[in-house]
Amino acid sequence: MSGKETSRNRLARNLGATLLAIGTCIGSAHAATVHVSMTAREVEVPIDNEGNKKLAWTFDGHVPGPLVRATEGDTIVFTLKNDPANKNSHSVDFHAARTDVLSSFGPIKPGETKNFSFTADHPGIFFYHCGSDPMIQHIARGMYGAIIIDPKDPNAMPKADREYVLIEAEMFDNPEDVQAMMAGNWHRIAHNGIPFRYDPVHDVHATQTLEAKPGERVRIYLVNAGPNNFSGFHPIAGIWDKVYPSGNPQNALSGMQNYTVAPGDAATFDIISPVEGANALVNHSLRSALSGAIAILMFSKTADPTMGRGDKILPR
Numbered sequence: 169m170s171g172k173e174t175s176r177n178r179l180a181r182n183l184g185a186t187l188l189a190i191g192t193c194i195g196s197a198h199a200a201t202v203h204v205s206m207t208a209r210e211v212e213v214p215i216d217n218e219g220n221k222k223l224a225w226t227f228d229g230h231v232p233g234p235l236v237r238a239t240e241g242d243t244i245v246f247t248l249k250n251d252p253a254n255k256n257s258h259s260v261d262f263h264a265a266r267t268d269v270l271s272s273f274g275p276i277k278p279g280e281t282k283n284f285s286f287t288a289d290h291p292g293i294f295f296y297h298c299g300s301d302p303m304i305q306h307i308a309r310g311m312y313g314a315i316i317i318d319p320k321d322p323n324a325m326p327k328a329d330r331e332y333v334l335i336e337a338e339m340f341d342n343p344e345d346v347q348a349m350m351a352g353n354w355h356r357i358a359h360n361g362i363p364f365r366y367d368p369v370h371d372v373h374a375t376q377t378l379e380a381k382p383g384e385r386v387r388i389y390l391v392n393a394g395p396n397n398f399s400g401f402h403p404i405a406g407i408w409d410k411v412y413p414s415g416n417p418q419n420a421l422s423g424m425q426n427y428t429v430a431p432g433d434a435a436t437f438d439i440i441s442p443v444e445g446a447n448a449l450v451n452h453s454l455r456s457a458l459s460g461a462i463a464i465l466m467f468s469k470t471a472d473p474t475m476g477r478g479d480k481i482l483p484r
């Protein structure tokens with residue numbers, strides 16, 4: 169009798185442990201720890217398609233900074249180093265994080281390093297930037313980037329055939345002139361650091377377009393770095409099949425001609441072309457478009473298979 173109870177208890181205990189293990193496994197099946205490290209660097213970067221350079225403040229020496237990607241539920245462990253050769257304090261502010269602003273986002277001096285971590289609780293496309301004073305200048309000089317948090321449910325959104333990140337940002341001829349930034353007196357608009365970067369129509373020195381095949385679902389992640397300008401994002405000769413404000417699959421809008429992305433905001437835009445030809449992706453505030461915020465998306469049956477995939481999601 170007691171022997172039977174013992175074995176029944178053991179069975180129950182084992183079953184309980186198994187169920188607990190399965191539960192833990194389901195709860196963390198895709199959760200990972202993602203280590204991200206960046207170095208603030210004050211270096212010269214290209215400012216146009218001709219290759220002219222100017223001193224910028226950057227994450228890892230590029231404008232924009234690295235594209236960060238993780239999955240909903242992941243823990244992101246972030247390390248920021250401020251290059252000892254720099255002259256200024258720098259910091260990072262991840263819009264994908266819920267944390268303490270002072271300890272996580274506070275500035276560090278040249279030569280210092282800091283760490284913080286957060287869980288990626290919300291899927292979507294989020295802005296990150298330096299928040300050191302004056303923040304308007306740290307962003308205008310190039311300290312910005314994008315982080316994609318993929319939904320943990322792979323079927324939460326239609327599968328994209330190609331993906332492109334476009335970070336729109338104002339450029340100022342004199343990056344020392346904080347008063348011009350405060351007054352909104354920008355001179356050009358960049359996509360991924362350079363005006364007309366993907367538009368050989370308006371700049372003969374541009375060497376790339378965004379590419380896809382007719383019928384493919386192309387997913388554009390538009391991040392508006394600002395610091396001040398709004399972006400009304402429209403695909404000339406197309407319609408956004410879906411728009412997801414902040415990139416969250418629960419925010420789906422359909423059949424949109426234009427959707428406004430505020431400074432510091434981002435959204436996911438899906439487009440499908442039934443025909444070969446070009447769409448021009450513009451900020452339809454036309455001073456912005458004609459100052460650099462036009463990207464050509466070419467639909468052709470012979471589209472470069474590497475574009476919009478791997479390291480060509482943010483083509484440099």
Ligand SMILES: [Cu+2]
Binds near residue numbers: 225257259299300
């Ligand atoms: Cu900075």
